[in-house]
Every structure is written in structure tokens, then in C-alpha cells.
Amino acid sequence: MGADLFGSLAEATCAALVVSSTSIELINTTDALYFPLMITAAGIVASFVSVLFVHTTKVTVENVKTVLTLQLLYSTVLMTLAVIPIIFVLPEEFSIPRANPTLPVLVINHWVIYACIIFGLWSGMIIGFTTDYFTSNSSAPVLVLVDACDNGPAPNIIQGLALGYLSCIIPVLCLAITIGFAFNTAGLYGIGVAALGMLGALPVALSIDGYGPIADNAGGIAEMSGLPSIIRDRTDALDAAGNCTAAIGKGFAIGSAALVGLALFGAFITRVDQSGVDILMPVQFCFLLIGAMLPYAFSALTMKAVGDAAD
Numbered sequence: 001m002g003a004d005l006f007g008s009l010a011e012a013t014c015a016a017l018v019v020s021s022t023s024i025e026l027i028n029t030t031d032a033l034y035f036p037l038m039i040t041a042a043g044i045v046a047s048f049v050s051v052l053f054v055h056t057t058k059v060t061v062e063n064v065k066t067v068l069t070l071q072l073l074y075s076t077v078l079m080t081l082a083v084i085p086i087i088f089v090l091p092e093e094f095s096i097p098r099a100n101p102t103l104p105v106l107v108i109n110h111w112v113i114y115a116c117i118i119f120g121l122w123s124g125m126i127i128g129f130t131t132d133y134f135t136s137n138s139s140a141p142v143l144v145l146v147d148a149c150d151n152g153p154a155p156n157i158i159q160g161l162a163l164g165y166l167s168c169i170i171p172v173l174c175l176a177i178t179i180g181f182a183f184n185t186a187g188l189y190g191i192g193v194a195a196l197g198m199l200g201a202l203p204v205a206l207s208i209d210g211y212g213p214i215a216d217n218a219g220g221i222a223e224m225s226g227l228p229s230i231i232r233d234r235t236d237a238l239d240a241a242g243n244c245t246a247a248i249g250k251g252f253a254i255g256s257a258a259l260v261g262l263a264l265f266g267a268f269i270t271r272v273d274q275s276g277v278d279i280l281m282p283v284q285f286c287f288l289l290i291g292a293m294l295p296y297a298f299s300a301l302t303m304k305a306v307g308d309a310a311d
Contacts, residue, residue, distance in 0.1 A: 005206060005249070008256045009199045013040065015263035016192030019270055023189075025094035032090050036196055039117060042082040043075075043200030050074035050204060061234055065241035068208045069132055072248065075201040076125040080118060083197075087114045096189050097270075106187045116182040116190040120197030120259065123174040124252055128205070131251030134167035136244045141166070171251065175258050188266030195259035198252070209249030212242025 016036035026032040053074050059067050090110040097105055133139050141163050148159040178198075182190035219235035 004253045005199070005202055005256070008195070008253065008260045009040065009202055011264055012192060012195035012199060012256070012260045013037065015260070015267040016189065016196060018267040019096065019187075019189045019192055019263075022270055023094050023096050025091045029089075029091050029094075032094075035086070035090055035113075036193065038086040038089065039083065039193060039196045039200065042086055043079050043196075044203055046078035046082045047075045047201060047203035047207075050078055051207065061237045064238060065136070065244055068211060068241065068245045069129070069248070071204045071208060072125055072128050072201060075204040076121055079121055079197075079200045083114060083117055083121075083200075087111070096187050098187055108186050108189070112185045113190065113193055116186050116194045117197035117200075119178045119181050120194030121200050123178045123194075124198035124201060124255060126174050127171045127251045127255045128248040130167065130170045131247045132244050134163060135247040137240050171255055175255060179259065179262065188263065188270065191259060191266060192263040195256060195263050198256045198259060202252070205249045205252045208245035210246075212239065212244075212246035215239040215242040 013036050017033065020026045020033055020035070026035075050071055054067055054071065057063070057067055087110045090113060093107055093109055095105045095107050134141050136142060145156070145159050145163055148155040178194050179191065182194040186193070215235055215238035219232060219239055222231045222235055
């Protein structure tokens with residue numbers, strides 16, 4: 001569970017490390033090359049402390065979703081502060097070659113790197129809260145969809161698709177702003193650290209992501225055990241809250257995948273020492289199609305395995 005998020009974290013770290021190896025100043029500065037790993041370490045510490053805040057509130061069925069969602073806010077604020085000390089391992093200014101060798105070398109201040117991390121971090125939080133808003137059973141979009149179900153399956157499908165499409169607007173804008181700022185100010189290195197910033201709250205995201213399946217299994221056990229209906233009502237309420245928090249984790253996975261994909265592409269360009277990849281070349285275009293097909297192939301194999309197990 002959450003393997004895609006762990007994969008994104010590892011890929012973003014590798015991409016940032018590869019790009020940072022092109023900077024003479026980072027290579028010659030003690031511990032500067034380990035900066036991407038330090039970002040992740042700061043996120044782990046911030047997430048650990050933020051989870052402790054749950055003990056400051058009495059958790060009930062009515063407020064469990066709010067308590068879980070606020071963990072994301074706490075970890076974001078704490079990581080914003082935790083990253084400040086570690087940026088001083090970087091040189092005050094350092095240069096990173098651009099992807100296009102015809103352009104001049106990019107000179108970066110370490111506070112610019114901090115800004116890239118914060119853009120990624122807070123964009124991730126906004127994407128998480130947007131996902132929660134569009135999936136919560138108490139929010140306006142879902143309630144409108146509930147009313148549409150009274151008119152039959154066709155309005156339900158149409159309204160559901162429209163709701164899903166609308167939910168993409170804010171995350172895409174957040175990603176576009178983050179990529180635009182990071183790339184213009186810090187190049188491919190900025191993209192890499194922005195992706196690490198977005199994944200900084202990964203421990204909290206995975207923690208609240210796991211709440212839904214646990215509550216769902218508890219409801220199934222209560223049903224099969226013949227427990228009183230009040231138990232099932234309570235597990236259903238917890239499951240509803242868990243489904244929203246699980247959706248937050250999916251929002252993180254999708255948003256970070258976009259940044260990580262760009263960071264990995266930048267790392268690839270850096271290693272092959274080329275200014276770009278021409279997709280009009282037959283070989284590149286063929287493998288682009290194969291790469292786009294792979295997620296569907298693996299998804300089909302996974303779903304077929306589940307179907308075989310059900311049979």
C-alpha cells in the first residue's frame with residue numbers, strides 16, 4: 001500500500017541527486033550533495049511531531065475526519081520551519097548548468113531553493129484539501145451528486161464525470177505554478193527539490209490513507225459477526241471519513257507523479273548530455289507509446305489477478 005508514493009519519493013531523490021552532481025559548488029561543499037536526503041529527513045521529523053497533535057483533541061465519530069485532515073496542515077507548517085536550518089548546508093550561491101547547453105549557467109541562491117521546496121510543499125497540501133473537498137460526504141459537490149442520483153443512473157454518471165473533471169482544475173493550477181517558479185528560478189534542480197517538498201508530508205499522507213481500509217474491514221467483521229446495528233452504523237461513519245482521507249493520498253500520488261516525471265526526465269537529459277529529446281524520431285516515439293501503455297498493462301494484470309482470486 002502506498003508503493004506509488006514511495007516510488008515517487010525515491011525517484012525524486014535520485015533525480016535531485018543526479019542534477020546536483022552537475023554543480024561544481026555543490027560537489028566541493030561538504031554535505032551539500034546530501035541536501036535532497038535532508039529534505040526527506042526533515043519531513044519525517046515534522047510528520048512524527050504533527051501526529052502527536054491528535055492527542056490534543058478528543059476524537060469522536062463526528063470530528064474524526066477533521067482531526068485526520070488537520071494532520072496534513074500541521075505537518076506542512078512544521079516542515080516549513082524544519083527545512084530552514086538545513087538550507088544552510090548549501091552554498092549561499094551555486095551554479096547549475098541548464099538543460100540547453102547554449103543558454104548561460106544558472107546561478108541560484110539557497111533561499112531560492114527554500115522557496116522551491118515551499119511551493120511544492122504547500123501545493124501538495126492544497127491538492128490534498130481539494131481532493132478532500134471533492135470527495136467528502138458532507139461537502140457541497142458530493143451532496144449535489146447525491147441529489148442527482150434521485151433522477152436515475154444517467155444524471156448520476158453525468159454529474160459524477162463533471163465533478164471529477166472539475167476537481168482537476170485546482171491541482172493542475174498548483175502544479176503549473178510550482179513547475180513554472182521552480183524551473184525559472186532553479187532549473188531542473190528546483191523541480192527535483194519541489195517534488196521532494198510535495199512529498200515531505202508523505203508519512204502523514206500514508207497514515208491517514210490507511211485509515212479507510214482499516215475502518216472498512218472493521219465494518220465487514222462487525223457485519224459477519226452479527227453485532228448490533230449501532231456498531232455497523234459507527235463503522236460506516238468511520239469508513240466514510242476514511243474514504244476521504246484515502247483520496248487525499250491519491251491526490252498526493254498523482255500530483256507528485258507529475259513533478260517526479262519532469263524531474264526524472266531532467267535527470268535523464270543531464271546524464272545523456274543532450275539538450276532535449278525529439279519525439280518525432282521513430283525510436284523515441286515508439287518507446288513513448290510503449291511507456292504510456294505500461295500502466296494500463298500492469299493495471300490489467302492486477303485487476304485480472306483480483307478477478308481470478310474472486311472466482
